[in-house]
Structures are given as C-alpha cells and as structure tokens.
Amino acid sequence: MIQYLTNNADTIWLALQEHIVLALLPVLFGFVIAVPLGYLAVRYRWLYQPLINTFGVLYSIPSLALFVFLPVVLGTKVLSPVNIVVALTVYTVALLARTVADGLRSVDPVVVQAATAMGYRPLRRLTGVELPIALPVVLAGLRVATVSNISLVSVGALIGIGGLGQLFTRGFQLFYVEPILVGIILSVLLAGLADLAIVLVQRAVTPWTRAA
Amino acid sequence: MITFEDVVKVYPGGATAVDHLSLELPTGKMTVLVGPSGCGKTTSLRMINRMVTPTSGRVLIDGRDVAGQDEALLRRGIGYVIQHAGLFPHRTVLDNVATVPLLLGETRRTARAKALELLERVGLSAGFAKRYPAQLSGGQQQRVGVARALAADPPIMLMDEPFSAVDPVVRAQLHAEFLRLQQDLGKTIAMVTHDIDEAIKLGDHVAVFRAGGHLAQFATPRDLLAHPADDFVADFVGRDRGLRSLSFDTASDLPVKPVDGLELDEAGRPLGWPGPDGLRETGGVFTKEDSLRVVTDLAIRSPVGIAVRVGPDGAADGLVSHHDIADYLASRRS
Amino acid sequence: MNFTYLLDPAHWEFGAAGGIPQLILSHLGYTVLALLIGAVIALPVGLYIGHTGRGSFLAINAGNAGRSLPTLGLLMLMVTLLGLGLLPVLIALTVLVVPPILTSAYAGMRSLDQRVIDAARGMGMRPWQVLTRVELPMALPVLFGGFRSAALQVVATATVAASVGLGGLGRLLIDGLAVNDYSRVLAGAIVVAVLAVLVDLFLASIQRWIVSPGLKGTS
Numbered sequence: 001m002i003q004y005l006t007n008n009a010d011t012i013w014l015a016l017q018e019h020i021v022l023a024l025l026p027v028l029f030g031f032v033i034a035v036p037l038g039y040l041a042v043r044y045r046w047l048y049q050p051l052i053n054t055f056g057v058l059y060s061i062p063s064l065a066l067f068v069f070l071p072v073v074l075g076t077k078v079l080s081p082v083n084i085v086v087a088l089t090v091y092t093v094a095l096l097a098r099t100v101a102d103g104l105r106s107v108d109p110v111v112v113q114a115a116t117a118m119g120y121r122p123l124r125r126l127t128g129v130e131l132p133i134a135l136p137v138v139l140a141g142l143r144v145a146t147v148s149n150i151s152l153v154s155v156g157a158l159i160g161i162g163g164l165g166q167l168f169t170r171g172f173q174l175f176y177v178e179p180i181l182v183g184i185i186l187s188v189l190l191a192g193l194a195d196l197a198i199v200l201v202q203r204a205v206t207p208w209t210r211a212a
Numbered sequence: 213m214i215t216f217e218d219v220v221k222v223y224p225g226g227a228t229a230v231d232h233l234s235l236e237l238p239t240g241k242m243t244v245l246v247g248p249s250g251c252g253k254t255t256s257l258r259m260i261n262r263m264v265t266p267t268s269g270r271v272l273i274d275g276r277d278v279a280g281q282d283e284a285l286l287r288r289g290i291g292y293v294i295q296h297a298g299l300f301p302h303r304t305v306l307d308n309v310a311t312v313p314l315l316l317g318e319t320r321r322t323a324r325a326k327a328l329e330l331l332e333r334v335g336l337s338a339g340f341a342k343r344y345p346a347q348l349s350g351g352q353q354q355r356v357g358v359a360r361a362l363a364a365d366p367p368i369m370l371m372d373e374p375f376s377a378v379d380p381v382v383r384a385q386l387h388a389e390f391l392r393l394q395q396d397l398g399k400t401i402a403m404v405t406h407d408i409d410e411a412i413k414l415g416d417h418v419a420v421f422r423a424g425g426h427l428a429q430f431a432t433p434r435d436l437l438a439h440p441a442d443d444f445v446a447d448f449v450g451r452d453r454g455l456r457s458l459s460f461d462t463a464s465d466l467p468v469k470p471v472d473g474l475e476l477d478e479a480g481r482p483l484g485w486p487g488p489d490g491l492r493e494t495g496g497v498f499t500k501e502d503s504l505r506v507v508t509d510l511a512i513r514s515p516v517g518i519a520v521r522v523g524p525d526g527a528a529d530g531l532v533s534h535h536d537i538a539d540y541l542a543s544r545r546s
Numbered sequence: 547m548n549f550t551y552l553l554d555p556a557h558w559e560f561g562a563a564g565g566i567p568q569l570i571l572s573h574l575g576y577t578v579l580a581l582l583i584g585a586v587i588a589l590p591v592g593l594y595i596g597h598t599g600r601g602s603f604l605a606i607n608a609g610n611a612g613r614s615l616p617t618l619g620l621l622m623l624m625v626t627l628l629g630l631g632l633l634p635v636l637i638a639l640t641v642l643v644v645p646p647i648l649t650s651a652y653a654g655m656r657s658l659d660q661r662v663i664d665a666a667r668g669m670g671m672r673p674w675q676v677l678t679r680v681e682l683p684m685a686l687p688v689l690f691g692g693f694r695s696a697a698l699q700v701v702a703t704a705t706v707a708a709s710v711g712l713g714g715l716g717r718l719l720i721d722g723l724a725v726n727d728y729s730r731v732l733a734g735a736i737v738v739a740v741l742a743v744l745v746d747l748f749l750a751s752i753q754r755w756i757v758s759p760g761l762k763g764t765s
Binding site for chain 3 (some may be wrong): 263284286287289295299301303304312322346369504
Binding site for chain 3 (some may be wrong): 011056062069148157164171176188191193
C-alpha cells in the first residue's frame with residue numbers, strides 16, 4: 001500500500017482535493033438555502049408537512065439517478081462537476097431544512113414570548129434568540145449532512161467525476177485492492193475530520209450547553 | 213408488621229442514605245415516612261420490596277427476612293404506588309390495573325373483571341377502562357395507580373409521594389377518598405412524602421427523617437405536634453404546630469354558655485347576630501364531633517367573636533367565645 | 547428525455563429477464579435481506595447497550611461512523627476480495643443498515659420513562675418480563691423510526707449493486723447511461739423513488755398496527 005501511495009501521490013492528492021470541494025460546497029449552499037426554508041416552515045405552520053414530505057421524496061431518489069439526471073434538467077455537460085454539487089445541495093437542503101424547522105420548534109415558547117415582551121422584532125428575535133438556541137440541533141443535522149455528503153461524492157465516479165470514488169472504480173476495473181482501500185480510508189478520515197471540526201465549532205459557539 | 217433492624221445503606225461512592233435505622237410499622241396501620249430531600253425516606257421504603265438492598269441490617273415482614281425471598285414473588289404481594297403513577301403508556305387503563313393479577317397467573321377474564329371493580333372503587337367509571345394513560349388528568353392517573361396497586365389485594369402497600377404531582381384541590385380530594393378506602397381495607401401502608409401536613413393528615417404514625425438517613429422521631433401525629441423530640445423536628449413540623457395540634461381533639465368536653473342574643477328561627481336554628489344594619493351571619497356552626505381547631509377558627513371568623521354549637525337537629529345549644537377556648541386550653545394544660 | 551421506456555408495456559412483462567418487474571424483485575430482495583441481517587445484528591446490540599447503558603459511546607457514534615463509510619467503495623472492495631456474487635452486495639448494504647438500527651434501538655431504550663420501569667419492577671415483573679412487556683413496546687416508536695430510515699436508505703443505495711454487474715433497479719441507470727438512453731435512466735429514477743415511498747408507506751402501516759395507540763404522539 002505504501003508503494004501504491006508513493007507511486008500515485010499526485011493522482012491521490014488531486015482526487016482528495018476534488019472530493020473536498022465537491023462535498024463541502026454543497027454543505028455551504030445547502031445551509032444557506034435551508035435556514036430560510038426551515039424558518040418559513042415554522043412561521044407558516046401549514047408549510048411544515050408538505051415541505052417535510054417533499055424533502056422525504058427528494059431524499060429517497062438514489063444519488064446515482066440524480067447525478068445522471070441533472071445534466072438533462074440543467075443543460076450542463078454530463079462530466080460537469082456542477083451536477084454533483086447541485087445534487088448534493090438538494091440532499092443537504094432536504095436534510096437541513098427539516099432539522100432547522102425542528103430545532104426552531106424545539107425552542108421553549110416561554111423564551112420566545114419573553115423576548116417578544118422585551119421588544120424584540122421578529123428578525124432580530126430569530127437571529128438573536130431563536131437560532132442560537134436551536135443551534136445544537138441544527139449543527140447535529142449539519143454533521144449528518146456533511147458526513148453523508150463526503151461518502152456520497154464517490155458515487156459520482158460512476159459517471160466519471162467523484163473525487164476519491166475514482167480510486168474505487170480504477171481499483172475495481174484493474175482488480176486491484178490498494179486504490180480502493182486508500183480511497184475508503186481517506187474518505188472516512190475526511191468525514192471524521194469534518195465531523196470533529198463541527199463538534200469543536202459547536203463547543204466554541206454554544207458554551208451554555210456544557211453547563212450541566 | 214414491617215420491621216427495620218439496624219438497617220444501613222451506603223451507596224457506592226460513600227454517601228450514606230440510611231444510617232442505622234430501626235423501626236416497626238404496625239400491621240393494618242398507615243405509617244408515613246417524612247423528611248427533607250436526601251433524608252433516606254425513599255431508600256428505606258424501597259428496601260421493603262427489595263428495590264434497594266441494604267448494606268447491612270435486616271428488613272422483615274411479619275418476622276420473615278425479605279432478603280431470603282424471591283424478588284418478583286415478594287413484589288407481587290406488595291402494592292406499589294409512585295409519584296406520577298408510573299402507568300404503562302402502551303396499555304389501557306383496564307390492562308394497567310390487571311397487571312399483577314395477570315402476573316400471578318389469573319386468566320385475562322378474571323383479571324379484567326377485578327380491575328373493573330377496582331376502578332369503580334377508586335372513583336373512576338367504567339368509561340375510563342378503554343382509555344390510555346395519556347388521555348387522563350393527573351388526578352385520574354393517580355387513582356389508576358392506586359387501583360393498580362390494590363388489584364391483587366396485597367396486605368401491604370408502599371406509596372412513594374403518591375399525591376405530590378397533583379394540584380392542591382385534587383390532592384385534598386384524593387386524601388379524603390384514600391382515608392375512606394383505608395378505613396375499609398385496613399392495609400399495612402408505608403408512605404413517603406416531603407409534606408409534613410400530608411403526613412399528619414394521613415398517618416396513624418409518622419417517622420420523621422433528617423438529612424443523612426437518621427430517624428429523628430417516630431410518633432403519632434398528635435405526639436409529634438405536642439412533643440417534638442428536638443429542634444429539628446419542631447422546626448420541620450412548623451411554627452403553627454400548636455394551632456394544628458387542636459385538630460386531634462374534639463369539642464365534646466369544651467364547656468359552652470347558654471344561647472343568648474342570637475336570632476333563631478322557630479326550630480331554634482341560628483339565623484344571625486343582630487347588628488346596627490340588620491342580621492350578621494354567624495359564619496358557620498360546630499357540633500361536638502368537630503375538632504377544637506374548627507371551633508377556634510369559627511370563633512376568630514365570627515363577627516362577634518363567638519362560635520355557635522348546634523345539636524343533631526341543627527338547633528343552637530351553646531356558645532363559645534375565644535376567651536372560653538383559651539381558658540379551656542389553659543385548664544387542660546394544668 | 548421522455549417517459550417512453552417507463553410506459554412501454556414490453557418493459558413491464560412479468561418474469562422477463564431485465565424487465566422492470568424482475569428488477570424490482572431483485573432490488574427488493576437485496577433490500578429485505580440486508581434489513582433482516584442488519585436487524586438481527588443491530589437490534590440485540592442496540593437494545594443491550596440501551597438497557598444497560600454500557601458501551602453508549604459505541605451506539606452514539608455508530609450512526610456517524612456508518613454514514614462515513616462510502617458504500618460504493620465498500621462494495622467494490624468486497625467484490626475485488628470475494629469475487630462477484632450476492633455476498634459482497636449484502637455485506638456492503640448490511641454495513642449501511644446496521645448503524646441507524648443500532649442507534650435507534652439504543653435511543654429508544656434510553657428515552658424510556660424510568661419511573662414506568664421502576665413501577666414494572668416494583669409490581670414484581672421479572673427482568674425478561676420488564677424487557678418484553680414494558681421496555682420494548684414503549685421503545686417501539688423510536689426503534690421503528692430508525693428501521694424506516696434504514697429501509698429508505700437501503701432502497702436508494704441498492705442501485706449501486708448494478709455498478710458491479712449485479713441486478714436491481716440500478717441496471718436501468720447504469721445501462722441507460724452506457725448507451726445514452728436517458729428515457730431508461732428516468733424510468734429507473736422514478737421506479738426507485740416510487741418504490742422507496744411505497745416501502746415507507748408499507749412500514750408505516752405496520753407501525754400503526756403494532757405500536758400501541760397509547761403511545762401516539764410520542765414518536
């Protein structure tokens with residue numbers, strides 16, 4: 001394995017970089033889209049159930065199908081990384097919008113009433129009171145989305161772009177275990193690091209959850 | 213009879229929950245274990261049905277050490293009621309109550325028939341049988357909890373803060389019903405509470421615990437109020453214990469003065485006290501069976517400082533002023 | 547892009563090799579087998595950890611650890627090591643379903659109202675009776691939620707089996723892609739999504755049937 005690593009360092013390094021970009025960009029986009037959606041689902045109660053159901057169906061579409069399918073819908077090239085980014089953004093939104101909504105719903109109504117009574121306007125109350133309190137729940141959802149994105153990117157290899165997934169297909173075609181093992185290990189390590197990073201951020205920004 | 217023989221419970225980590233407890237809970241009576249939180253009262257209670265194992269010492273029921281008995285069989289013979297009732301949320305009210313008879317091997321039919329009977333006994337109509345616990349109020353849940361504990365007709369009942377999760381009005385109602393039930397059933401009951409008023413109201417005997425698992429005093433409610441063993445008990449029982457101790461004496465020996473100045477109807481029933489603006493209400497009457505506490509309260513509330521006694525027919529037959537009560541209490545003391 | 551492949555009756559002929567019904571059957575076959583094996587492994591472990599509290603660390607982190615394993619890589623590794631066949635697919639998919647089932651079994655047991663269990667013991671239930679008559683029925687809503695999400699995940703992921711030459715609805719995606727037949731790819735995507743929804747509805751009705759009405763609103 002060491003030999004494989006040294007001989008193919010450049011390829012592996014490129015695949016890893018591609019993997020990171022393809023997995024984390026959708027987390028960023030997904031988060032930005034999911035927060036307002038989640039808020040709307042709480043603000044207008046009738047929206048909650050339809051949104052949850054829609055996201056449930058979106059989430060059950062196989063990633064491979066979505067990867068293959070988006071070029072037709074978006075008019076992008078089949079080999080364009082945009083397809084992967086858009087597909088994973090869809091999954092991230094599907095997962096996070098629900099988490100944001102559930103997180104906001106879990107905020108003690110008494111606290112919200114107290115904030116209103118002290119003169120908070122709705123937007124200020126959302127950013128200053130409700131979102132911070134919902135943050136542990138939201139970040140837990142972000143961990144799930146990030147980790148599953150990192151593992152899903154590799155499926156893209158079946159259509160020619162998939163970061164570390166390309167190591168899988170290459171190893172599989174050549175009947176050669178090393179690249180597959182290296183790909184799996186790097187992918188799991190990357191997921192573990194990203195997960196750890198979010199946990200550390202959460203500790204830093206929500207010190208009150210450590211009180212007990 | 214439930215006997216604690218020099219029982220000690222030390223938890224891993226070194227905290228002493230119960231410290232050399234020796235105590236006898238008489239058969240057919242209700243003994244209330246009361247004290248501040250962390251005084252070991254619940255731990256002591258749970259040693260009776262082996263939910264907690266003593267570090268040393270013995271707990272005996274009618275002379276038999278519980279330690280030698282099969283846990284599950286022992287518990288099936290002891291009713292158990294806890295705070296918030298601990299009802300099974302996935303079973304109907306009826307099946308909750310039928311739990312222990314079923315464990316004891318009775319058929320579903322007889323167990324349910326028994327359960328239905330018990331529901332009525334605790335004041336719940338048959339309409340509640342098919343409901344689930346989540347569909348009941350706190351007071352109703354607590355009644356089901358009592359019915360469930362009574363289902364196999366156990367001679368002993370353990371009750372851990374059974375009435376503390378309901379509001380004061382419902383609690384008073386449950387107290388009254390429970391006292392009536394106990395009068396009929398005559399179970400040997402051990403009950404834990406942190407509420408000294410509840411202990412005095414319900415208990416035939418009260419065991420006051422202090423922090424660290426020491427038994428501070430074991431006495432009847434009356435003795436507890438009259439002769440607290442030390443400052444801790446006196447303080448715990450409360451500053452108005454003198455007034456409250458009047459609850460245990462009836463007005464049968466209280467001397468009364470002849471009825472005078474009170475407006476009466478043809479049958480001799482009191483109408484009120486004459487005043488400058490017409491009749492003023494008496495604020496209530498008492499009989500010989502009422503407690504001295506009731507009489508004192510009536511005298512204080514009366515517009516003229518006098519309480520009115522009536523006979524069985526409702527006719528006024530005597531008057532008592534606060535001075536008379538004070539004189540009577542002073543004469544009793546000497 | 548159009549629906550011609552999906553709507554062509556020839557593709558719906560029952561029993562025809564490569565026909566949609568046959569692909570659905572093999573897809574469901576992988577799914578059910580993986581769920582069964584996964585449940586047999588994960589349920590006892592999750593229930594044990596939840597019941598005793600020992601090994602909570604494992605149960606809490608199993609979920610994220612499992613999600614971080616790329617199923618495609620695992621599948622290709624297994625095929626490279628073991629050769630082509632049902633076994634490598636089942637291993638890869640079982641690894642996928644074990645974490646959510648284990649975590650939810652653990653969470654279900656942990657979420658129980660300890661006072662109710664105290665009451666059950668106090669009334670004289672033996673440990674086995676407490677587990678089967680009180681703890682399991684009460685943990686069922688949470689436990690079943692985990693099972694349903696595992697089922698959804700495995701229905702969607704079983705498509706990768708086609709990438710190593712096996713059957714299942716992934717065939718429509720992989721083969722369609724190979725010959726640039728997007729109508730076939732669309733058919734595959736729609737059938738998998740519909741299958742996922744149907745499986746979830748089926749499990750939901752089972753859940754309604756076996757979960758006590760007294761626990762409604764707690765899941």
